[in-house]
Amino acid sequence: MARRRDATMEDVANHAGVALSSVSRVLNDHPDVSDRMKQRVMGAIADVGYEPNLLASSLRRGSTKTIGFLASDISNPLFAEIALGAERRLDEAEYTMVLTNSEGSGERDEEMIRLLRWRRTDGLILSVSDERRAGTLVELARLDVPVVLIDRDVKGLDDASVVTSDHARGMRSAVDHLIELGHTDIALISGPRQLRPARERLRVFRRAFRDQQLEPPEHLLRIGSFSAQSGEQATLDLLASDRPPTAMIAGGNLLLTGVLRALRRRKLTVGRDIALVSCDEVPLTELHSPPITVIARDAVHMGDLAAELLLERLVGDAEPRRAVVPTSLIVRDSTKKARRR
Amino acid sequence: MARRRDATMEDVANHAGVALSSVSRVLNDHPDVSDRMKQRVMGAIADVGYEPNLLASSLRRGSTKTIGFLASDISNPLFAEIALGAERRLDEAEYTMVLTNSEGSGERDEEMIRLLRWRRTDGLILSVSDERRAGTLVELARLDVPVVLIDRDVKGLDDASVVTSDHARGMRSAVDHLIELGHTDIALISGPRQLRPARERLRVFRRAFRDQQLEPPEHLLRIGSFSAQSGEQATLDLLASDRPPTAMIAGGNLLLTGVLRALRRRKLTVGRDIALVSCDEVPLTELHSPPITVIARDAVHMGDLAAELLLERLVGDAEPRRAVVPTSLIVRDSTKKARRR
């Protein structure tokens, strides 16, 4: 089906016997076009099989109607949902979303941001892999378009909108819940400090203990990556220690699968031998036996909100602002009375 | 940080006191450039803070170095993995992937294909929501760039490469396995016939029975959408029927969560009260109690392969071809001896 050359507006104009600019006006439905002109041009468009070239249009217009989305791990269902929410919202506003992935690498963060800049996307939604990296900040500073961060705090970047989730509240209620059940040897398995969610969870985890006049169990903290493998290793490690935990908090859905694998290998039963809380709802948390207590939040909504904040600035020319998505503790059978020791 | 106007190659040329075309040659490292020229231009680029405009470049060059990916449901972890595989591969070859989503709507299939065409992507990887839709075929026919279909058969589209998975083999061994365990009342819960995977599974499901001189249990077929809700409804429906199944096959990971919800509601235990097989490995299948027998395939590899087939045609100028990804049955505790009736 290869045609020799795509028809252009000029071809349309020639075929219709009108000026190029008139074709443009018709296509952008400019107020000053007669019905007759509209008819002729539309006819010619159909005749020659014209299709707009959005590249040329964007170049001239200075706007691509495209938004870049950078996720730190696209295969994580959490990000898939955020992306879904964002895409839906952007699509409504006639924007196309370019989804890219840094796979946990700060270096790729930089490359992707640069690439999106060069492609002249009209705005960016970012969930970078490393908030602290200097190079990333440099790339961001060169940016000339609105930015929305998702659950990230990049210091030095003051003119970005931010969507965060209320990790503090969620983690707080999780720890309180466990303490109330009689647990004090609570392990926290979480991701790297370069990322806000991990930092927040850790901060509040410790604080929750202190507020109850308890010493945070530093020996039960395991800070690694957000991967399943990291979760599995950390759990095995904890279980092999002198004083293993009676409860665990997994800081993400990938970590959770690692934790569960490890528990299964050690033949421990969740809810009976050890209490378990996870972060972010996935099918597994609900359908596990026993069902797993979880700190939940609405990921699709986060994406939607991110797109919203971006559009505010793009269309409405509003100021950057912060939005917080609530979290809530869903208590299930994985957290019960602590075993007597 | 808003600069008045981005620096262009012309600014670089002026600053360096050379011609615009020389700057271009340096940037595209053309063979005929002296070292001295290279130095001067590079210096000027740094001085004025020049950054390439990929829009203008693409327009002139006639290639965007961009590939469109259309998924029928991006929030499905299966597609997330396929996208991941494809993106990795494309990224190596310096292509950017634009990920879009038709959310199960054939109408959006059309719109998205049209949009990608207008944006002049160099190639497309498609997993459309409806293979049979006439409008989609029209949009595809207008396309002038290589296309790879993922697990879809669009008849009338002869010049596309295709990556499929060997559903036949997987389904065949699943049914054989269940029959061998003594099951004959086997239910199949699957997606719409517009999609190849569903069609293939159904075809082979029936055939497997006939090959064993058995009548396929038509009353236990439930063909709906691929959603969790559809799976739940179908299961409840089956369980309420005169002669409920002793085994079930769920044709996808979303369907599976629906099936499990329904079974839980009816207080049935997987593996004891009813045998269960699912399609596509997810954390839930492995970590469920009991673990769920599954027809598995390597989704990341499928994406990788799709990108590969596309690059073959883009870079290597090869002919379209078909590739098949194997499936394998992983037997777990969810399929055991049939209960005596």
Next chain:
DNA sequence: TGGCTAGTTGGAAACGATACCAGTATCCTC
């Protein structure tokens, strides 16, 4: 020394659209 080639460079025409500025025709209004 003349002429030829190879290595570099500059100039200008595309690529396919949009938007500004004029120009013409039409219609009121007094």
Next chain:
DNA sequence: GAGGATACTGGTATCGTTTCCAACTAGCCA
């Protein structure tokens, strides 16, 4: 019927690149 506003249309510069072609320089050989 003159004047001016209004509705439409055409021509052309421009967006930021790449690419083709011509021109210039230097080196080399006869």
